[in-house]
Amino acid sequence: MSATEAMPVVKFKTKPEHYHADACVVWCYDDRFYKLLKKFGKKQKFKNIDLVKVAGGAKALATADATEGSSSMAERDFVLSQIKTSVRLHAAKRIILMLHRDCGAYGGSKAFPDGGAEREQYAADLRAARDFVRKEVPAVLVDAYFADFDGLYAQE
Numbered sequence: 001m002s003a004t005e006a007m008p009v010v011k012f013k014t015k016p017e018h019y020h021a022d023a024c025v026v027w028c029y030d031d032r033f034y035k036l037l038k039k040f041g042k043k044q045k046f047k048n049i050d051l052v053k054v055a056g057g058a059k060a061l062a063t064a065d066a067t068e069g070s071s072s073m074a075e076r077d078f079v080l081s082q083i084k085t086s087v088r089l090h091a092a093k094r095i096i097l098m099l100h101r102d103c104g105a106y107g108g109s110k111a112f113p114d115g116g117a118e119r120e121q122y123a124a125d126l127r128a129a130r131d132f133v134r135k136e137v138p139a140v141l142v143d144a145y146f147a148d149f150d151g152l153y154a155q156e
């Protein structure tokens with residue numbers, strides 16, 4: 001039996017047609033917040049998204065003070081290149097950046113003196129990440145969101 005005749009581990013029809021992405025979404029891989037993303041996508045009527053699912057979500061894009069050649073700079077450039085590739089390959093119409101409560105990439109909620117201080121840190125980082133991406137990808141709309149345990153909030 002040749003490799004092409006082998007039985008698939010999973011039998012499933014994937015549509016081969018290319019698509020335009022309704023959004024490129026940078027989301028933390030914390031699975032507690034995955035259902036929230038699905039719900040948000042449904043509400044936004046997204047048909048196709050390019051999902052950049054990385055630890056910390058938009059955190060990597062907020063490192064304004066990253067020094068040349070540092071690991072945080074490499075991480076930031078990697079996430080940015082994923083966004084730019086989504087725009088180039090799938091003409092992503094929007095870029096959506098996310099941070100969430102109790103994120104392990106920040107040391108969790110316990111790393112902050114209280115919930116308000118934690119929220120303030122995420123707000124500052126979301127703004128920094130959004131400013132950075134807007135500068136790098138000026139042609140595409142960039143929005144930032146904060147995911148909490150009771151819902152998703154647009155970052156002002």
Ligand SMILES: [Zn+2]
Nearest residue numbers: 028030103104
């Ligand atoms: Zn996280």
